[in-house]
Amino acid sequence: MIGLRSEIWKEGEYSYPAAYGFTPVIVSYVHEDERIRPCMLVVPGGGYRYVSSSEADPAARTFYAAGYNVFVLTYTVNYLDEPLKLQPLMDIARTVRILRYHAGACRIDPARVVVCGFSAGAHLCASLCVHYPDISDPDPKYENISARPDAAVLSYPVITSGKYAHRDSFLALLGPDADKKELEYMSLEDHVTDDMPPCFLWQTATDDSVPVENSYLFALACRKAGVPFAHHVFSDGIHGMSVATEEWLEGCYGESYTLEQIDRLISAIERGETPYPKEKADEIRTAFSAKRDGGKKWDPEIKSWLKGLLEEVGMWTKMAEKWLEGELNL
Numbered sequence: 001m002i003g004l005r006s007e008i009w010k011e012g013e014y015s016y017p018a019a020y021g022f023t024p025v026i027v028s029y030v031h032e033d034e035r036i037r038p039c040m041l042v043v044p045g046g047g048y049r050y051v052s053s054s055e056a057d058p059a060a061r062t063f064y065a066a067g068y069n070v071f072v073l074t075y076t077v078n079y080l081d082e083p084l085k086l087q088p089l090m091d092i093a094r095t096v097r098i099l100r101y102h103a104g105a106c107r108i109d110p111a112r113v114v115v116c117g118f119s120a121g122a123h124l125c126a127s128l129c130v131h132y133p134d135i136s137d138p139d140p141k142y143e144n145i146s147a148r149p150d151a152a153v154l155s156y157p158v159i160t161s162g163k164y165a166h167r168d169s170f171l172a173l174l175g176p177d178a179d180k181k182e183l184e185y186m187s188l189e190d191h192v193t194d195d196m197p198p199c200f201l202w203q204t205a206t207d208d209s210v211p212v213e214n215s216y217l218f219a220l221a222c223r224k225a226g227v228p229f230a231h232h233v234f235s236d237g238i239h240g241m242s243v244a245t246e247e248w249l250e251g252c253y254g255e256s257y258t259l260e261q262i263d264r265l266i267s268a269i270e271r272g273e274t275p276y277p278k279e280k281a282d283e284i285r286t287a288f289s290a291k292r293d294g295g296k297k298w299d300p301e302i303k304s305w306l307k308g309l310l311e312e313v314g315m316w317t318k319m320a321e322k323w324l325e326g327e328l329n330l
Helices: 057-065 087-101 120-134 167-174 180-185 213-225 257-270 279-292 300-313 316-328
Strands: 002-007 025-029 037-043 069-074 108-118 151-155 199-204 229-234
Touching (some): 025 057, 025 087, 037 057, 037 087, 037 120, 057 069, 057 108, 057 316, 069 087, 087 108, 087 120, 108 120, 120 151, 120 167, 167 180, 199 316, 213 229, 229 300, 229 316, 257 279
Parallel strands (some): 037 069, 151 199
Antiparallel strands (some): 025 069
């Protein structure tokens, strides 16, 4: 099922200063039959600091089982201090264009391309939904292909740079010296128009990392613009619940391929290719060890509480599938 790993940029097209040899990639989960299927592009979160494994393979397998051909994007992130600016948005726009250009080989319907993002990954998906007309492509064969998704699924999304912002996401994206214009451009509730694709949003009311007001602001903007949307707020739960299954709770996240850029950074520090002391590499390796080795180790009481929430919160995937059936005429 897990197949092709493809870099999205050719040599000379990609130049993020802190990539240290990394190039953004997509990993495919494509059915082996010849059926043309809807496409799901999964975009994990991680605060624009890393790309979370817990929201990659689990989400990909869920939508693969629902009949989609699925692709996971490992986009550019800023773990330390090199602002990303528009690079992640260029990454996702290029990816959508690649998928449409190669629709035949990918066995996907180019008119049914869905983006599914989590947290900062949902901010990236929503950024594409509102700003896709702004993003050109350096390759002429992709330039005239639309980067507009046909629908978006936004899971506990980062949306606003205002009062309810997840500040570190915007710090990673724009840096500490971001001006008002940059912050306003990435405050997505202010850029929704009737040209935006339909959106499915969900979040938990008790999210203490990304305030639930983020999804409310975007849903309200969709309503005002006449954009079809669904908005579900579950009564209880934490940030980052991914597909909210027993496997997620037990840390069964699959392969940690989304951490390639972090691995490249660690190696570059160890080789003395960065301004950071070599001790920084050990610090980063330790910080990510749990993310590689079976996920987070829950306190037993918290784990028991979360287990009791899975039946409610875990409904979101089936709800999204049903909603997409209607929006995409599946």
